[in-house]
Amino acid sequence: MHIDTKCIHAGGFPDNQLKGINTPVFTSSAYGYLDTDVRLYQRYFNTPNQEAVVNKLCELEGADDGVVFSSGMAAISTVLLALLNSGDHAVVQDEIYGGSHAFVEEHFSRLGISFTLTGKEAQEIEEAIKPNTRTIYIESPTNPLLNVVDLSAIAEIGRRRGILTIIDNTFATPINQNPLKLGIDVVLHSGTKYLGGHSDLYCGAALANKELTARIRKTAAHLGGSLNAMSCYLLERSLKTLAIRIERQTQNAFEISKFLESHSKVARVNYPGLESHPGHAIARDQMSGYGAMLSFEPKDMTAQTFMKRLKLIKAALSLGGVETTICDPATTSHQKVSVEVRKRLGISDNLLRLSVGIENKDDLLEDLRQALES
Ligand SMILES: Cc1ncc(COP(=O)(O)O)c(C=O)c1O
The missing domain is CATH 3.90.1150.10 (Aspartate Aminotransferase, domain 1)
Structure with missing residues (x-):
């Protein structure tokens, strides 16, 4: 399927009862648990509307799995906290969204995570790596100067040095850029922007392979920035015209x-x-x-x-x-x-x-x- 067809037909949740063509909205915050191993709960990121829209986003970005959040910053902060521990070092591109920049500056040192801010060139990024570097965090095109980072070069550095690479892909959208296909490990979105597209929805997303997504989802369940069913539905609907x-x-x-x-x-x-x-x-x-x-x-x-x-x-x-x-x-x-x-x-x-x-x-x-x- 081409990406514009995927926008419409990928993911979703079948309405087996009435055969409606749209995903039904499941508003319950309490689900039965007897006679089943499944424990559905919005903050566990496993409810039908969350899965319906995650599956569509995975198809668009070429990801195995993902998590939808209540804002882009919920996605960004959760992913960084999930993948970094006290004593780790992070290489962070200096020209990123101001809120992400402020999160790193205000919280990393307090949590015992050291970081180096770098320019956008692959060589500068590689030179900033230390023995305890665990993540490289980038954005491309950048906000607000629209600078471009060589994603394949960064992915290659990450693979060679055993460091996870994370990109905020908000500006490009999955229609114009698929970083996972270029070897980047985690893609983040402020879905508040293009994915929602109508200036009426706050949401975020993190997309990656199964193993990384499981780590992210575990931290996400503790931090609690989950997306509710109505917003999931609105996001799914918006993605059809992305x-x-x-x-x-x-x-x-x-x-x-x-x-x-x-x-x-x-x-x-x-x-x-x-x-x-x-x-x-x-x-x-x-x-x-x-x-x-x-x-x-x-x-x-x-x-x-x-x-x-x-x-x-x-x-x-x-x-x-x-x-x-x-x-x-x-x-x-x-x-x-x-x-x-x-x-x-x-x-x-x-x-x-x-x-x-x-x-x-x-x-x-x-x-x-x-x-x-x-
Ligand atoms: C590139 C980028 N990333 C992340 C965010 C944060 O997203 P949110 O406002 O949904 O938390 C923004 C918000 O402007 C942004 O422009």
Whole structure:
């Protein structure tokens, strides 16, 4: 099956009683246990709606098993706590989602886990490895600069050195990038973004092989960040249109990136689909589409001024919805990252991050044009 067909037909839970074509929603928080070995409980991550959507996600990412969480951060924090122990060392890419960065900075030392923040190049990542390194944590394309990490190179380092590799694949989505197929061990998603896709759902996912998923699920049952049946159903429903949404969003983002790159009022555009982007060649090899996120710096105006001039595109936190949204990472996603680190990474105060939706591209281009020129 092709991936767009899998979005619709993979996973799910059959309605054997009424033969309805959708997964029924099983709302019970208490299930019988007599005459069965099965102990169904939402926090054990084994209820029918959880399994229905996990099975679909596994098919999309090429995973053997997975866990769905109540947020992306629940997935990220649970996986890191499941795979790292006191005394271990982690190599962490410095340009990752601000919340993940803050989690590592604020909790690892307290838990006796040491870490090294590195740039995105495979060589830098390998040089940061220590004898007690157990995990390498990366994101690609990155938030908000859209830098690209060579996933096959990182997977090869991990395999050779016996270190688990973990990626946050939120920006790419399973439609544009399948890191497990390139040898990465664990894929994470903030499903709040593209997987949900309608700005009305909080969820997360971790996908891996059976053995790693069992470890993750065990810690997850203790931490308790499980996803309820209604949200599982909503996620399953949203995934049916994931491929078609991402296809349109990716096309729109490509057109917008070209428009912005050629505009005299724009100082810089970051989009891996542009030939001028330093990660373009790697992205072309490892992604099937360049994604729907881009960032740029307007000339001679602040980020706030630009956002207030927009008429159609909304300034909003979060990303990945069917509607185009914009934000300035310095006061939103990366607010918790220190000014020095932001400066080193190149996240300037007037950088704008655009999450491109499925609207008609001409309406989006017109809104951006009038905001740049008015
Ligand atoms: C790339 C990325 N990863 C993880 C997260 C965290 O996800 P959530 O807000 O669902 O906890 C976000 C949120 O913005 C994100 O952008």
